[in-house]
Amino acid sequence: MYGSRTGPRASAVAGMGVFLLLSGCSPSDGGGTSGDGGKDAPAAVGQQPEGDGPFWVNPDGNAARQVAAYVEDGEKKNAELIRKIAEQPVGEWIAPENARETTKGFTQAAEQADREALLVLYNIPHRDCGQFSKGGAADGDAYRTWLEDVAQGIGDRPATVVLEPDALLHLVDGCTPQESHEERYDLLKFAVERLKRQPAATVYIDAGNAGWQTPDALDEPLRRAGIAAADGFAVNVSNFETTEASRDFGKRLSAKVGGKPFVIDTSRNGNGPYEGGDPAEAWCNPPGRALGEPPTTETGDELVDAYLWVKRPGESDGDCKGGPKAGDWWPEYALGLARATK
Numbered sequence: 001m002y003g004s005r006t007g008p009r010a011s012a013v014a015g016m017g018v019f020l021l022l023s024g025c026s027p028s029d030g031g032g033t034s035g036d037g038g039k040d041a042p043a044a045v046g047q048q049p050e051g052d053g054p055f056w057v058n059p060d061g062n063a064a065r066q067v068a069a070y071v072e073d074g075e076k077k078n079a080e081l082i083r084k085i086a087e088q089p090v091g092e093w094i095a096p097e098n099a100r101e102t103t104k105g106f107t108q109a110a111e112q113a114d115r116e117a118l119l120v121l122y123n124i125p126h127r128d129c130g131q132f133s134k135g136g137a138a139d140g141d142a143y144r145t146w147l148e149d150v151a152q153g154i155g156d157r158p159a160t161v162v163l164e165p166d167a168l169l170h171l172v173d174g175c176t177p178q179e180s181h182e183e184r185y186d187l188l189k190f191a192v193e194r195l196k197r198q199p200a201a202t203v204y205i206d207a208g209n210a211g212w213q214t215p216d217a218l219d220e221p222l223r224r225a226g227i228a229a230a231d232g233f234a235v236n237v238s239n240f241e242t243t244e245a246s247r248d249f250g251k252r253l254s255a256k257v258g259g260k261p262f263v264i265d266t267s268r269n270g271n272g273p274y275e276g277g278d279p280a281e282a283w284c285n286p287p288g289r290a291l292g293e294p295p296t297t298e299t300g301d302e303l304v305d306a307y308l309w310v311k312r313p314g315e316s317d318g319d320c321k322g323g324p325k326a327g328d329w330w331p332e333y334a335l336g337l338a339r340a341t342k
Helices: 009-023 062-072 076-086 099-112 140-154 178-195 219-224 243-254 331-340
Strands: 092-094 117-121 159-163 201-206 232-235 262-265 304-308
Touching (some): 062 076, 062 331, 076 331, 099 140, 117 140, 140 178, 159 304, 243 304
Parallel strands (some): 117 159, 201 232, 262 304
């Protein structure tokens, strides 16, 4: 609602690609996916140079596959545009199914490349209040079981985890029914504490964006959700607020929760938020947006741990404005983001 979220389906697809890569098989052996172009081979996208950043680039993600498809079709200009996305590390959204194996695949691939996996957990019960990305675990017990699988999949390997986009916001705005509030706080706190038992896991709780409400509405909910045990919080996940506005928002919120650091999702904020049309749909596939600052831990600000691409650029926010369902790869939108990037 306040920054749509990609669904988990695409992560399951990418996860299969990871296992094929790890096992030495090619996607054409039967487990690969074609993205949009119908081509069943990954693009030659490698890791960033040593020192550019700690995060793993998935060589078999949707953007990489789209590059391969455009190259094969002779569309070199489009291939180079999508390469702007494919060569950057992006979040891997962990699906409800096979969570342990998928998480292990991502973290092992990252470790083998001497990098760190960026994971997004988005499976809280009553997720997204019945909107484009509705779903989530059936109940609290199912969520705890799934979270245990994710933690086991991480093991002792390095992983940065962004925890449950929108879950906290929908408690504050009343979208989540009152009778579910206590359970959600308990689940978020459980998730933080369980993940932090993994020796190399870094955990950030999603805390909205600068276009939503003031930090005054979020400090107490963040405490109840376990911010004390977390490494920090995340802002602007899947949204379009500028980095400057997000930094200001994050600093004001940090001051209310003991000086905790934060990360900013810069994946699509290069042109800032959309200000045309229906304000209620400014978050869903808005036109004219651009890629933001590339992922990095060199932010020049001690409170900002990293700029991350949590939302995977080019994947739909939902079936609005001609887009496919939430989480599906949409090459036309990806091209628009890349073209608009300075």
